[in-house]
Amino acid sequence: MKTSIIGLIIFINFILHSTLFQHIELKNVVPNTSLILVVCFAINSKKDKGAIIGFIIGLIQDVIFEKVIGLNALAYMLIGYIIGTTNRNIFKDNPIIPFVFTALATVFYYGISLLVIYLLGYSLEYFNILRFMLPFEIIYNSIISVFVYIYVSKIFKSIKNRY
Numbered sequence: 001m002k003t004s005i006i007g008l009i010i011f012i013n014f015i016l017h018s019t020l021f022q023h024i025e026l027k028n029v030v031p032n033t034s035l036i037l038v039v040c041f042a043i044n045s046k047k048d049k050g051a052i053i054g055f056i057i058g059l060i061q062d063v064i065f066e067k068v069i070g071l072n073a074l075a076y077m078l079i080g081y082i083i084g085t086t087n088r089n090i091f092k093d094n095p096i097i098p099f100v101f102t103a104l105a106t107v108f109y110y111g112i113s114l115l116v117i118y119l120l121g122y123s124l125e126y127f128n129i130l131r132f133m134l135p136f137e138i139i140y141n142s143i144i145s146v147f148v149y150i151y152v153s154k155i156f157k158s159i160k161n162r163y
Helices: 002-018 033-043 047-065 071-085 096-119 126-162
Strands: none
Touching (some): 033 047, 047 071, 071 096, 096 126
16 A cells, blocks of 8 residues: 555656646756655655665656666665665654755765766766755755655555554
């Protein structure tokens, strides 16, 4: 049951990401709802499930939207695993938790992505990305993550109470 609900949320995310969310860009930044979901699921899961969910979300995103297959899968898998390892040591009802984890995950995601893109030989304007896009995306993703986290946490709690 939990797998079906997670799958449905991921499916809805990709539909919304490719349609509606493209129209809510601010300063050329669209919220990375896939990253936000990985963080929210990983906070509520163990490290192995966080990594698997991250890998699946990243792979789907790579196949649908990206030129390089595996980059998001790798980054999201690592994010899911790392956040999943802290699962037992955090107070999950605090809304600051998803905010902070999403901010850190956004920085980590950019770091991994820019490193891999650089190693693959693509040229980007790294300074402009880090100076203009990253700070805004950190704030944008982190604020949205609080609201997504509240919803995801309710789903995880209701599933735990049923079984």
